[in-house]
Amino acid sequence: MRQEGSDPPAPVLPVNPAGLGAVMPTTLPDGEPLSAAALAALEVAERDEAFLVFIDSLSYLKPDEIALIREAYRFSIVAHLGQVRRSGEPYVTHPLAVAGALAEWQMDAQVIIAALLHDVMEDTAFTKAEIVARFGRGVAELVDGVSKLDKMEFQSYEEAQAENFRKMLMAMARDLRVVLIKLADRLHNLQTMAAIRAEKRRRIARETLEIYAPIANRLGLNKLFRELQDISFELIHPRRAAVLRKALRAARGNRRELLKRILEDIGECMRKAQIEAQVFGREKSVYSIYRKMVEKHLSFSQVLDIYGFRVVVDSVPNCYLALGILHALYKPVPGKFKDYIAIPKGNGYQSLHTTLIGPYGTPIEVQIRTESMHRVAQEGVASHWLYKDGDQAGVDLQRQTHKWFQSLLDLQNSSGDSAEFFENVKVDLFPDEVYVFTPKGKIMSLPRGATAVDFAYMVHTDVGNRCVAARINYELMPLRTELANGDQVEIVTAAHANPNPAWLSYVKTGRARSKIRHFLKTMQHEESAALGETMLDQELRALGVDPADVPVASWDGLVRDAGNKSMKEIHTDIGLGRRLAAVVARRLLAQEGGTHHEDDVPRAALVIRGAQGMAVQIAPCCQPIPGDPVVGSIRKGQGLLIHSHDCPAIRKSRSSEPKKWIDVEWEPEQGRLFDVRIRVGVKNQPGVLGRIATAIAEGASNIEGVSMDEKAPGLYTALHFTVGVADRAHLARLMRGLRRIPEVVRIVRERG
Known part of the structure; x- marks a missing residue:
């Protein structure tokens, strides 16, 4: 390059x-x-x-x-x-x-x-x-x-x-x-x-830390990974790197005798136990020391484990024997043992990690592995070419690498564009893993911070799309629960469940993120197509034409002239606000060659359902509910936004751009609750919040949110509730019920 x-x-x-x-x-x-x-x-x-x-x-x-x-x-x-x-x-x-x-x-x-x-x-x-x-x-x-x-x-x-x-x-x-x-x-x-020049050096170095070093790590190329990190760090922060290197050289001199003693002690113990082992010390990389100082807010003198030790033995059983010998030699630090041999990392890395308290109370980190594991740890997938001896570690690594490649292809297929794909892959390049179990005992690796939703999509896309809850260690838990090492996870699904846009705020894996976005985009297009068809039919009737009477040839001509592939695409464009229904209706009739007058038929209001989905959205400023007079505005690429007729936020736009607004009516429906804000003025007495909450529940409503005025409460205070109601009549009944509570002195619906 x-x-x-x-x-x-x-x-x-x-x-x-x-x-x-x-x-x-x-x-x-x-x-x-x-x-x-x-x-x-x-x-x-x-x-x-x-x-x-x-x-x-x-x-x-x-x-x-x-x-x-x-x-x-x-x-x-x-x-x-x-x-x-x-x-x-x-x-x-x-x-x-x-x-x-x-x-x-x-x-x-x-x-x-x-x-x-x-x-x-x-x-x-x-x-x-x-x-x-x-x-x-x-x-x-x-x-x-x-x-x-x-x-x-x-x-x-x-x-x-x-x-x-x-x-x-x-x-x-x-x-x-x-x-x-x-x-x-x-x-x-x-x-x-x-x-x-320095600016470009820093940009390229940051890109390396963000993308190429993690790829090297993901492929198990540990030596290359460290080199890319250290050089990039020196290019971004040359002075910090120089200071750290100087401090490392000084520490190396001060601790030479200590390191020599530890190496001799470990080697002597292995010889006594008749375990053939290579023992050597290693200095942590400058960048890894810097990261530890930043993340844990430590000074260099507080980073005690800047040296680590490796014990390379001839077999897996001897790895565990060596571990026992080391724990007898130096006291292990509780909770600082990791078995990456039984459960390898996603990049094929295998070793036993333990932290011990060495001479003079110095903590030391020791890695124990076999010769073949050491090859993979240093060279990763490149060890397949370096050592063509067909050992199992190399075969497993190739299989894991192929599995990761397949996940990349899945992301490619479900990501809408390059930027989204780039973002999703970057998430997966930092896999500080947790290991969890399926109900059948299969181990699955996920990034740290992953939730039950990430697990569901890792199992299968359909499981992710239909999940409603999770049983973690046999207890029913919310989907946003973060998973921990050793959790057993079972996903509860429902046939009619769909992904929630809120999931995007807490999923960690690129796979889950891309699958959720793909589903939501597909659903939005389906719903937008239905909304666009309704809007176009309304415009055609306003022009005195029954939509069913429009000839197929007129549609074919319009689709061809507009550069779309089908009628559905045109309907979707209308529903997403990319085309105006009135313009499309006139162009459609122009294909026929007839003349139509807009005033022949009075324009009816567009009928919408509150549960129409992502194509129809309720404005958060005024939160209209069925029964409120409403108007709608098509936002380009986002669908129809519904406001109450008297919403202050749209007053200026309605007078200056009247053609952007259409009259809308609610279609009666059952079962849907709409969020609405109410402010309740109360006497500041013990138990009043509980009584109000009980009254709201008895009024067949949900409390979606509650807050209190920030100023210190006096004799009276104001409580702000977001509650779910079916329509204006339901809200009126709820407010009447709240007024019956003796402590309630005032209640109003909040808008804007």
């Missing part, structure tokens, strides 16, 4: 890649010879020390594959001829460094070639077809997956970032190797940013 902030690529002459072979062609397609500069660059590049080291690192590949990689290197030199990085180095040093990083993971020849060419499609005149012709479709697909969408126009940087991210993740879901190239590319760009 071109380094952010670098100069625009210099123009290069088109070279026919099909002509590349073991020896570079000496002429261009039009017969002109390659420039002396190109030939000289090729000659120098073949002797470049970095290239020779890179070639030596490919000894795990076959000779014919190495020869093809040499050709790709030459191709990259010619393609990027004349291009330089901001540092002044020839541009080809960047793809060579990216390819070298992938060679360390012993990736296959296709990936190494794609790394050498990963900026060719984006920064030069070469096309995907030309790469296919020379290096095959597999390489071209990898290069295309990494390339940005620079040729497309976006309204903002955020939109471009979201669409590029979406494209990369979709390519990654098809082929994991795409993201490995992308991560190696990002790492080298971060390492070579000295020449870029």
